Amino acid sequence: MKHFIFFLALIFSGLSFFYFNKEDKVNVVEDRTIRIYASASFVAKWGPGPALKELFEKQNIFKVEFIESPDVAMTLQKLNFEKQNASADLILGLDQFDIARSAAKIEWRTLPALSDDMISEVAGALKSQNQFMPYDWAPMTFVGRQDLKVQIDQLDDLLKPELKGRIALQDPRTSSPGLQLLIWIFETKPTEQAIVYLKALMKQAHSFSAGWSGAYGLFKNKQADLVFSYVTSPIYHVVEEHDSSFVSIEMKEALPIQIEFAGIPKTCKNCEGAEQFLRFMASQEAQKIIMNKNYMLPVIERAKEATEFDAIKVYRTLPIKFYDQEKIEKWINQWTEIRKNEGL
Amino acid sequence: MKAFKQPFSFISAALLCYFLIPYLIFLKYFNLDFNLDYAEAWWAFKNSSLQAFVTAVIVTGLSIPLSFGVFTLKNPWFALTQKLLLLPQILPALFSILIVFSMVDPFPMGTTGIIIIFTVMHLGFATVLLTAATQERMGSFGLIAEVYDVGRFKFYRRVYCPLMKSNLLTIFVLVFIFCFASFSVPLVAGGGRGTNLEVLIYEKIFINQNWSLAWTLNLLQSFFIFILSYLILKKSALPKVDFEDSKYMQFRLGRVGLFIYLALYGGGYLMGLVKARGALAQFQALLPEIILATQHTLKIMVFYILINILLLITWVYDYVKSGRQNSSRHLLATSTILVGFSFYLLIPETSLGDYFKIILSMTILFFPPLFRSFLEKPLDQLDSQILTCKIFNISTSKIVFTVVLRQIKKPIFLWLSFLTIWFLSDFAILKSLGVRTATVGLMAESFLSSYRLSLAYLLSFYILIVWVFTLLAIYLLKGVFGVINKKFAS
Numbered sequence: 001m002k003h004f005i006f007f008l009a010l011i012f013s014g015l016s017f018f019y020f021n022k023e024d025k026v027n028v029v030e031d032r033t034i035r036i037y038a039s040a041s042f043v044a045k046w047g048p049g050p051a052l053k054e055l056f057e058k059q060n061i062f063k064v065e066f067i068e069s070p071d072v073a074m075t076l077q078k079l080n081f082e083k084q085n086a087s088a089d090l091i092l093g094l095d096q097f098d099i100a101r102s103a104a105k106i107e108w109r110t111l112p113a114l115s116d117d118m119i120s121e122v123a124g125a126l127k128s129q130n131q132f133m134p135y136d137w138a139p140m141t142f143v144g145r146q147d148l149k150v151q152i153d154q155l156d157d158l159l160k161p162e163l164k165g166r167i168a169l170q171d172p173r174t175s176s177p178g179l180q181l182l183i184w185i186f187e188t189k190p191t192e193q194a195i196v197y198l199k200a201l202m203k204q205a206h207s208f209s210a211g212w213s214g215a216y217g218l219f220k221n222k223q224a225d226l227v228f229s230y231v232t233s234p235i236y237h238v239v240e241e242h243d244s245s246f247v248s249i250e251m252k253e254a255l256p257i258q259i260e261f262a263g264i265p266k267t268c269k270n271c272e273g274a275e276q277f278l279r280f281m282a283s284q285e286a287q288k289i290i291m292n293k294n295y296m297l298p299v300i301e302r303a304k305e306a307t308e309f310d311a312i313k314v315y316r317t318l319p320i321k322f323y324d325q326e327k328i329e330k331w332i333n334q335w336t337e338i339r340k341n342e343g344l
Numbered sequence: 345m346k347a348f349k350q351p352f353s354f355i356s357a358a359l360l361c362y363f364l365i366p367y368l369i370f371l372k373y374f375n376l377d378f379n380l381d382y383a384e385a386w387w388a389f390k391n392s393s394l395q396a397f398v399t400a401v402i403v404t405g406l407s408i409p410l411s412f413g414v415f416t417l418k419n420p421w422f423a424l425t426q427k428l429l430l431l432p433q434i435l436p437a438l439f440s441i442l443i444v445f446s447m448v449d450p451f452p453m454g455t456t457g458i459i460i461i462f463t464v465m466h467l468g469f470a471t472v473l474l475t476a477a478t479q480e481r482m483g484s485f486g487l488i489a490e491v492y493d494v495g496r497f498k499f500y501r502r503v504y505c506p507l508m509k510s511n512l513l514t515i516f517v518l519v520f521i522f523c524f525a526s527f528s529v530p531l532v533a534g535g536g537r538g539t540n541l542e543v544l545i546y547e548k549i550f551i552n553q554n555w556s557l558a559w560t561l562n563l564l565q566s567f568f569i570f571i572l573s574y575l576i577l578k579k580s581a582l583p584k585v586d587f588e589d590s591k592y593m594q595f596r597l598g599r600v601g602l603f604i605y606l607a608l609y610g611g612g613y614l615m616g617l618v619k620a621r622g623a624l625a626q627f628q629a630l631l632p633e634i635i636l637a638t639q640h641t642l643k644i645m646v647f648y649i650l651i652n653i654l655l656l657i658t659w660v661y662d663y664v665k666s667g668r669q670n671s672s673r674h675l676l677a678t679s680t681i682l683v684g685f686s687f688y689l690l691i692p693e694t695s696l697g698d699y700f701k702i703i704l705s706m707t708i709l710f711f712p713p714l715f716r717s718f719l720e721k722p723l724d725q726l727d728s729q730i731l732t733c734k735i736f737n738i739s740t741s742k743i744v745f746t747v748v749l750r751q752i753k754k755p756i757f758l759w760l761s762f763l764t765i766w767f768l769s770d771f772a773i774l775k776s777l778g779v780r781t782a783t784v785g786l787m788a789e790s791f792l793s794s795y796r797l798s799l800a801y802l803l804s805f806y807i808l809i810v811w812v813f814t815l816l817a818i819y820l821l822k823g824v825f826g827v828i829n830k831k832f833a834s
Contacts, residue, residue, distance in 0.1 A: 040775070040786065041794040045633050067693050070778035073549055074685055078778075081373065081689055101553050165450070171531050171538070173547040207453065207532045210546075213793040214532060217438050220797050223445045236795045241622070295795070325552075332551055339538065340387065 032062050034273040037069040038092040041294075048293035055289070056280050062273040072098050079265055080105045086267045089274040092135070094261040095176055096125075099132055100322045107266040108132070111275070115282035115300060122259055122299045125320045132261035135281045136296035138230040139255040139317045140180050142167070146245050148225055154252040155188065158226070159200050167201075168215040168224035171208040172335055176258070177215075178208065179328070181228050184256040186331050187318060198338050208339075230258065231315065235308050236295045254316045260296065353666040355658060362655075363672035363708055367566075369686035370559045377556035385544065385561065389568075392540035395455060395530065396523035399462040404516045406463070407470035410605065413598025414475045415589060426475065427812075428606055429468035431613065433762075434769050434811070435804050436788060437528045440465050443612030457533035462523045464609060470515050471602075473717055476758055477511035479587040480722060486590030499592045511721065517576050518676070518717060521569055525677035541565045545679055555685075562679040573674040573716075616801045623798035634803070637782040638810060644781070645767055645814070648703050652763055655711060656719070656756070657744065663723060664730055664743050673720065675712050683709055684776025698779040705773055710766050718759040722752045753822075760818055765811050769804070784810065 043049040043066045053064040069075040072093055079086050094102075102108075108131040118126065122134040142152065150162045158167060170178030185201075186194045206224040209215040219227035226249075234246035262281065264274045280286050287303035290296065297309060304310050361368070417425055432440050444461045445451050452460070485507065489499040505512075527542045541561060548558040627634075663669055687701040726748055733743045749756070771789035779786070784807055791800040 040790040044787075044790045044794070045630065046794065046796075047790075066780075068778060068780050070684065070688060070775050071550075073553060074688060074776070074778065077553065077555060077685070078689055087693070105553075165453070171543075173543065174531065174550055179551075208534075208538065210528045210531045211793070214438055214441075214528065216795065217442060217792065217797050218445065218532075221442045221446070223442070223451075233795070240626070240795070329551065332547075336384075336539070 032270070032273065033065050034062050034089045034270050034277055035065050035067060035087050036090045036092060036274075036277065037067050037075050037088050039072075040068050042066075042092060043068050046293065048290045051289045051293065052281070052286055055285060056277060059280070060273075060276060062270070062276060064277065069093060073101075076102045076106060079267070082267070084267055086265060087269065088265055089268040089270045090262060090264055090277060092260070092262045094132060094263055095258060096261075096320065096322055097176065097179060097328065099129070099261060099263075100325060100328075109264040109266055109268065109271065109275075111264070111278065114279050117300050117302070118282075119299060119301050121257060121314070121317055122320070125259055125261075128322065132263045133278050133282065134259045134261050134299050135287075136290050136294055137257055137259040137299060138232045138296045139257050139315055140177060140184075140228065141231050141251060141255050141315065142226045142249045143219070143229045143231075143233045144226045144247060144249060146247055148247075150225075152226075152249050152251075155185065155197070158204055159197075163204050163225065165204065165206050166225040167204050167206055168218040168227040169201075169205045169208050170212055170215050170228060171210055172332055174210045175212060177212045177228055179332075180256045180258060182331055182335055183323065183328075184253075184318070187256070188253045195334060195338065198335060202338060230296065231255070231312060232295050232297060232309070235312065239308060248312075250313065250315045254318045257317045257320060259320060353662060355662040356666055356668075356670055359655075359658060359662060359670045360672050363675050363712065365704065366678060366683040366686040366708060367563075369690055370682065373686075373689065374556045374559045376560050376563070377554070378560060380557065380560065384539075385541070385564075388539045388541050388544045391530070391534075391538075392524045392542075395458045395462065395540070396520045398455075399459050399466065399523045400516045400520040402459065402463050403466050403470045403519045404512055406467055406601070407474045407515060408512075409595050409598035410467065410471040410602050411474040411478055411598070412593060412595030413600070413602035414471065415478075416594040416596060416599045425602065425606070426472050428610060429472050429602075430762075430765065431468065431808075432465045432609060433469050434765050434808065435613065436769070436771070436792065436800070437465070438792060439613065439616065439801070439804065440609075441529065441532055442616065443609060446612050446615070447608050451533070453533055455534075458530055461529050461533050462519075462526070464605075465529070466519050466522060467605060468609075470519055472758075473515050473518075474508075474511065476718065476755065477514075477721065478508065478593070480725070480755075481507055481511065482587060482593065484586070484588035484590075486593040487588040490590045490592050496592055504592075513576060514716065514721070517573060518713060521573070521676045521713070524569065525565065525679070527680075542679065546681065549681065559682060562682045566675065566678055569677045570674045573676055617805055620798035620801035623796070623802060626796075627799055627802045630799070633782070634784065634787065634806065637784050637787050640781050641768060641783040641785070641810075642814070644699055644702050644783070645764065647699060648706060648767055649760065649763065649818075651703050651707055652711060652760075655707060656715075656759075657749070659715070660723065660748055661740060661744050664748065665740050669720065669723070673712050673716055675708075676716065677713075678709060680709065680772050681776045684773055684778075688776065688778045693778065693780060695781055698777075698781040701777045702774065702779060702781075705777055706767055706770070709773060710763055714759050714762050714766075718755045718762070719752065722755045723748070726751060757818070757822070761815050764814050764818070768807050768811055768814070 038049060041047050049066050053066065056062070056064055067088070069091070075091060076098065079088060110130050111133055114133055118134070122137050125134050142158070150157070150160050152158065169181065172178035172182040185197060189197055206218060209218065212229070215227050216229060218224050231248040234248055237243040237246045262278055264271060264278070268274050281290070282300065284300060284303050287298035287300050291298045291303060291307070291309055297312070297314070298304050414422065414425055441461060444464050448460060451457055482504070485503050486499070489503060524540070525542050526540070527546065530540050531538045531543060545558045545561045548554045548561065659670055683705050687705055691697045691701045729747055730743055733747055769785055771785040774783060774786050775789060784803065788800050788803045788807070791797070791803060
């Protein structure tokens with residue numbers, strides 16, 4: 001047995017030596033490298049990251065290094081800890097809620113005007129702040145199949161008895177889309193009515209998943225007839241699966257919008273490169289890549305011309321707002337209370 | 345071994361420190377915050393406890409007839425069935441949820457729903473555990489009882505239950521803990537009772553960005569589980585015996601139950617695979633990336649397995665020397681997100697950093713529960729032999745290598761097979777670590793989070809194949825090392 005251990009130790013030290021040496025050669029971060037934190041689906045081969053990197057590096061002297069961000073909340077907390085030692089030059093994938101939460105904790109660089117033809121829906125986001133650049137967006141609504149028997153025109157229609165237990169929703173305590181739906185309800189109805197509505201909606205919900213993927217999985221598996229998702233979701237099925245049976249539903253109420261922002265922390269090391277990359281992200285070529293790979297709408301109008309995305313009807317949307325933390329917590333608490341009292 | 349117990353051992357302390365690394369990191373960076381909403385925390389605690397307790401009772405109860413069902417099978421079906429029983433442990437939780445929702449329609453949301461999903465997810469694992477434990481403990485009691493014709497039920501009441509009591513209790517506690525610390529299942533199927541402590545921890549991070557509060561909640565949860573494990577899972581040092589099959593250990597109705605369970609779960613999974621066949625072309629197009637991710641995964645896994653073996657040897661050495669099991673065996677449910685975040689904070693984002701992070705976190709999270717599941721009892725059973733060796737002044741390393749490890753080869757292999765499959769299929773830990781190295785588990789997660797459910801199904805099947813080949817490789821290596829060892833010895 002001693003020999004067995006000796007062999008193990010030998011193999012282990014050999015492999016360690018090999019990898020330690022290899023790392024020294026590979027992980028030399030060049031001065032021209034822009035370190036960008038982005039989500040796994042952005043960095044993945046089927047996401048926009050690789051194509052953006054390739055195109056950007058062709059056009060510029062900078063090199064792009066994507067670092068997968070486990071969760072925006074964790075990345076922001078890490079930035080907050082590292083302060084001056086933080087290595088991030090650019091953070092992608094921030095939403096309205098992240099911006100509000102991080103405002104007090106992290107200092108961000110003020111951005112110059114990076115594009116002058118932003119579409120009206122997202123341009124509003126730039127009026128109240130100049131530290132974050134929107135790079136894609138989509139209104140959120142309910143997505144169903146074309147053979148859905150129930151006519152849905154407004155939020156109240158979701159309470160029809162045929163839909164009892166047939167709507168896949170996300171938990172607002174753990175999911176950004178779930179929070180969007182909750183805020184949408186509170187924004188479009190007076191508080192008392194919103195609470196009554198939420199109570200009724202609990203019975204219509206098939207389930208509240210921890211994240212968007214859980215709810216969408218249930219919907220795809222036909223466990224639910226409707227799911228709260230993006231108006232762009234059906235485009236994925238048309239393009240990738242050649243299935244045009246999915247539809248996003250237009251509502252009488254103006255829809256909430258999910259915008260993805262990019263921001264440069266003040267502690268950036270290659271700030272010039274990060275700004276250059278942001279400028280590039282606002283270009284028509286980059287916007288097309290993001291749109292096609294992320295299945296979200298571009299922030300500049302011309303990018304979607306003559307594509308499947310041009311056919312998407314962008315329904316009436318709510319103006320973008322950055323909510324106070326206290327307000328969000330109050331709504332969450334109300335939701336939790338209703339859910340808790342729902343019984344077994 | 346009381347006479348040989350050491351009051352303090354440096355190795356014991358070092359081992360405990362290793363498993364406490366995430367806690368120590370959090371202590372350094374965050375203050376404890378007891379400004380909790382106690383009513384909310386109590387509600388979450390009650391929900392977690394109720395769901396976990398009922399599930400643990402049902403799963404432990406059902407695993408008995410199912411394990412008797414396994415004993416009706418002969419090899420290779422015996423081995424194959426045990427592999428299939430592990431399927432729910434291997435697949436992402438979302439798959440199990442989808443399969444159960446398809447099986448039970450309309451699905452009863454709420455506590456009942458949670459218990460159904462938990463039962464389906466953990467029954468296979470519990471059955472495998474109990475089958476292994478029965479082989480270790482029952483020896484020829486079944487055969488002797490059969491020869492003396494004591495009657496099946498008398499045998500169960502007078503022999504089986506008293507002998508297997510501590511193993512059944514271990515299974516009960518493990519299932520309880522797995523359910524207690526679960527995150528996604530209570531949310532999806534939970535109804536009003538979807539809030540448990542793990543959800544509260546996540547809420548404090550996602551909504552409030554209050555890491556101190558999340559850390560305090562995790563500490564309370566870990567403390568509760570530590571106490572539970574410490575109080576309930578007592579040492580039972582009956583010696584290991586050779587197993588003799590008997591009619592009393594076989595139960596045809598258990599085989600039927602086993603078949604129904606596997607047919608429903610496996611059938612649900614196969615249905616998902618059949619539906620996913622449309623994405624085969626996409627899967628083929630991504631094959632170069634998948635192979636690359638497999639290479640990364642396997643490279644890290646080699647280190648991971650070696651570190652686990654070294655940890656095990658240190659653990660056994662410490663056990664032989666100090667006469668007691670290390671206290672870190674009670675650290676059974678550290679929050680994944682907090683372990684991930686502590687290393688995410690501390691270790692740089694380089695490929696080498698990824699290796700460290702992955703190996704550290706996975707050993708910290710997987711070693712204690714799997715040690716408890718497969719190795720603790722077999723080790724305890726060697727107590728009298730260790731004592732005899734000590735009386736004869738045999739050196740500790742000789743006891744470890746020639747007496748202990750040689751006799752627990754089978755549980756070590758079972759333990760290794762779980763370590764590898766949990767490693768291969770995990771994405772929750774890797775995601776919370778923020779690793780840059782592409783692994784097959786992370787690929788499955790990014791498929792799930794970008795509309796590509798079908799690709800995730802196909803990838804899960806691929807992971808199963810990789811696992812089987814990995815086990816074969818380990819088995820062959822074991823044989824090769826055995827031959828080398830004999831050569832050196834001679």
